[in-house]
Amino acid sequence: MYPTLLLLQATANPIYGTLFMYVAIAAIFYFILWRPQQRQRKQHDQTIRALKRGDEIVTAGGIVGEVVHIKEQTAGQPTPEDQITIRSGESRLVVERGRIVRVGAARGAATPAP
Structure with a gap:
């Protein structure tokens, strides 16, 4: 009621x-x-923070490359301003960690079967 x-x-x-x-x-x-x-x-x-050498990435500008070197601005604490050196074709580029859109598996790494 x-x-x-x-x-x-x-x-x-x-x-x-x-x-x-x-x-x-x-x-x-x-x-x-x-x-x-x-x-x-x-x-x-989390994926961007766990980035490591050898990972394949795609930047916001559409550049596809492999991570060669990571230069952190602060020791031990990944920030969006960290400089990532990538190899794309025969060129090396430096991009900020915050401009990475997608991270793929490391080249040569076996992908699990579905």
Whole structure:
């Protein structure tokens, strides 16, 4: 009997209905957009921090190369400003760690079969 009374009170005042609608929309946005993006961003940051020599990378500009050298700006703490030297074709380029979009497996490493 009490839940029915609360439901009647909520529908009697239009402010509660509007407030419920805004809360429901915010919850939908959180679970469909923000939370998966946050999880994906954390995974990307972990992958970039675990970068090592020999990994194949793709930069934000679309350059594909192999990591040759990593110069960290602060000792032991990877930051987005760290300088990564990559070899792409016959050229060597220096890019910032924060500009790396994708990291592939090391060249020559065996990939597990599905």
